[in-house]
Amino acid sequence: MKLKYKLLDKLHNVSNSEMDLLVWVVQHSDERSGTMYGAYYRNYCDEYGRCKQSFYNALYGLKQKGIVAYRRNRNDACTTSDYDITVLDNAYPWKGSKEVTYRNEGYVDLANPVFRSQEFKSLKAKEKYLALEFRKRSFETGKGYKHGVKAFYEMWSREAYLGVSERTIRSYMHTLSKVCNFFSIGIKDGFYRITSRISSFRKPQKGQDGHKYDQDMYNEQYVRMALNRDNIKYNAESLSDTVHLIYQYGAAFANKGADVKRYIEKAIHSSVAGTKWRERELSAATVHYNLKALLQHMPDTQDQDNKKVNTSSGEKGFNNFNQRDYDWNEMENLLFNSTI
Numbered sequence: 001m002k003l004k005y006k007l008l009d010k011l012h013n014v015s016n017s018e019m020d021l022l023v024w025v026v027q028h029s030d031e032r033s034g035t036m037y038g039a040y041y042r043n044y045c046d047e048y049g050r051c052k053q054s055f056y057n058a059l060y061g062l063k064q065k066g067i068v069a070y071r072r073n074r075n076d077a078c079t080t081s082d083y084d085i086t087v088l089d090n091a092y093p094w095k096g097s098k099e100v101t102y103r104n105e106g107y108v109d110l111a112n113p114v115f116r117s118q119e120f121k122s123l124k125a126k127e128k129y130l131a132l133e134f135r136k137r138s139f140e141t142g143k144g145y146k147h148g149v150k151a152f153y154e155m156w157s158r159e160a161y162l163g164v165s166e167r168t169i170r171s172y173m174h175t176l177s178k179v180c181n182f183f184s185i186g187i188k189d190g191f192y193r194i195t196s197r198i199s200s201f202r203k204p205q206k207g208q209d210g211h212k213y214d215q216d217m218y219n220e221q222y223v224r225m226a227l228n229r230d231n232i233k234y235n236a237e238s239l240s241d242t243v244h245l246i247y248q249y250g251a252a253f254a255n256k257g258a259d260v261k262r263y264i265e266k267a268i269h270s271s272v273a274g275t276k277w278r279e280r281e282l283s284a285a286t287v288h289y290n291l292k293a294l295l296q297h298m299p300d301t302q303d304q305d306n307k308k309v310n311t312s313s314g315e316k317g318f319n320n321f322n323q324r325d326y327d328w329n330e331m332e333n334l335l336f337n338s339t340i
Helices: 004-009 014-028 041-048 052-063 100-104 125-140 150-154 166-177 214-229 236-255 259-269 286-296 300-315 330-334
Strands: 002-003 033-040 068-074 081-087 106-110 144-148 183-188 193-197
Touching: 002 004, 002 014, 004 106, 004 125, 014 033, 014 052, 014 081, 014 125, 033 041, 033 214, 041 052, 041 214, 052 068, 081 214, 106 125, 125 144, 125 166, 125 183, 125 193, 144 150, 150 166, 150 193, 166 183, 166 214, 214 236, 214 259, 236 259, 236 286, 259 286
Parallel strands: none
Antiparallel strands: 002 106, 033 081, 068 081, 144 193, 183 193
């Protein structure tokens, strides 16, 4: 997902675990709200090789620095809890919103494979911060980042930026250019010229390894949230098959005026109904069956609209009942031919 340029100013003094958590949250956030729903410590720890306490230390640290806000959620059995984590001032509302103008703000695309790579995850906190800054400065001009050598070190050695020595900055740049191969860095006419390497930052095409759209990561997180809250164990294959149902049935539910993600959550929940808490495992086939059944029992949008029209007309008048059909001519004949 997107990390606004203006938020980079707050990242120069975060710890490595805080930086990792922030990147992870942004990558799995809902773009309209800037919130990652159902963040579970175990998913973060598995992806970054960290311990449980590291997750909580990073969460509390980011909140203390005014970068995120969070809300704790607990499932019905009170056995597991997750968090809705909002990166403050990082929302990109959709068209039609009063805040639509904010969509024009610049951002670093954290869905890019570079920021999901093991090379990036292995960097130090300040190296990650410098990589984000280099990506911003080299990308926003379209011609790379150009800075006088002397002025470069004077600026980046300040506390407001890296706050380290010139020698340390050189080692960071060596890592980003030579070890990780993220940037091309050279000196010409007394200026540093820094550009993003196209081979590293090019997004894989659909069907290639590593290909993921922003929405893919959000949908995957939504399914994980539902599974964690129901204490359902899963593997990569069953998770992928279940996420695929969102794409398979998205249009069908949309045609009935519904969001498929809401119903896949219900399908997941009902797939383990009656199963003991510790014995729950994900069956993508069962979720598929339940989702299909939910779709079949949903009324069409047209039927729902007709029902609303009938209800609204009934509320305004006295005739809020089923009307009877009479043959008035026949009734008139009966009345005149009556012997009474």
